[in-house]
Amino acid sequence: MDAGARIGAIAGAERRGRAQALGAPSHCWSSIVSIRRIVCPEVPESAAPFSQCLVVDQQVFLSGVTAAGSDGQALGGNDMAAQTRACLAKIACLLAAAGSGLCDVVKLTIYTTDISRRAEISAARREVLKEPFPCSTLVEVKALAAPGLMVEIDATAMIGASLGE
Incomplete structure (x- = not known):
């Protein structure tokens, strides 16, 4: 995985984590955009x-x-x-x-x-x-x-x- 892909994966995980922490329904954070x-x-x-x-x-x-x-x-x-x-x-x-x-x-x-x-x-x-x-x-x-x-x-x-x- 190149650096750009790693950064993208980390950013995606951070977005999912924030959504989860804010109480968003699972369908809002389970899919990767x-x-x-x-x-x-x-x-x-x-x-x-x-x-x-x-x-x-x-x-x-x-x-x-x-x-x-x-x-x-x-x-x-x-x-x-x-x-x-x-x-x-x-x-x-x-x-x-x-x-x-x-x-x-x-x-x-x-x-x-x-x-x-x-x-x-x-x-x-x-x-x-x-x-x-x-x-x-x-x-x-x-x-x-x-x-x-x-x-x-x-x-x-x-x-x-x-x-x-």
């Missing part, structure tokens, strides 16, 4: 305590991805479509590292600071994503994590779904 944390060099990890991407069995869950560059500045400046494309490029990188791709995305939640510019977001999505398009929700928010950021996208994918192929 595979959970892998995915990292991609092109998508820097946040200092905040959360995972950017997790694979749970065949499902891929991505936290909100922004157009922040390595310097913290918004890629694409004030161009809503460019920021959207930058987010989708980062999502594609994380999905590839997870053994998936944009064609496997089944749900997007898009947060924007200016919903009146939704046509720009939609145009960028059409450039990058293929039909049938994933389910999607667009939400206007007051602000994102850093000044200049106008778009944040979180995604859920199913490895092997191949919606666009």
